[in-house]
Amino acid sequence: MKRKIYIILVMFLLAVLGFFIYLLASLYAINRLGFDLFAFWPIAAVVVILLGIFGGLFLGKIWWKFVYIDRRMKKIKGNNSTLRN
Numbered sequence: 001m002k003r004k005i006y007i008i009l010v011m012f013l014l015a016v017l018g019f020f021i022y023l024l025a026s027l028y029a030i031n032r033l034g035f036d037l038f039a040f041w042p043i044a045a046v047v048v049i050l051l052g053i054f055g056g057l058f059l060g061k062i063w064w065k066f067v068y069i070d071r072r073m074k075k076i077k078g079n080n081s082t083l084r085n
Contacts, residue, residue, distance in 0.1 A: 003064055010063065011056030018052035019045065 022045060 003068070006064060007057060007060035010060035011053045014056035014059065015049045015052035018048045018055075022048045
């Protein structure tokens with residue numbers, strides 16, 4: 001359960017971060033050039049959000065493996081070696 005919540009939160013974070021970067025790029029284009037370069041902005045926004053979601057899924061799984069599985073195995077191996085000596 002904890003793993004699913006963690007991965008969902010990472011997916012949400014990257015989706016929001018991607019959308020925020022998209023909005024900043026859009027505002028920059030409007031202010032500097034006087035027109036919006038993102039003419040199809042709903043399609044681009046959906047693509048950015050989907051990339052954030054799938055990127056968050058990928059990143060969440062890798063980070064979960066690194067933080068919770070690999071570190072726990074190192075602690076277990078370290079504790080077992082000290083108990084044997």
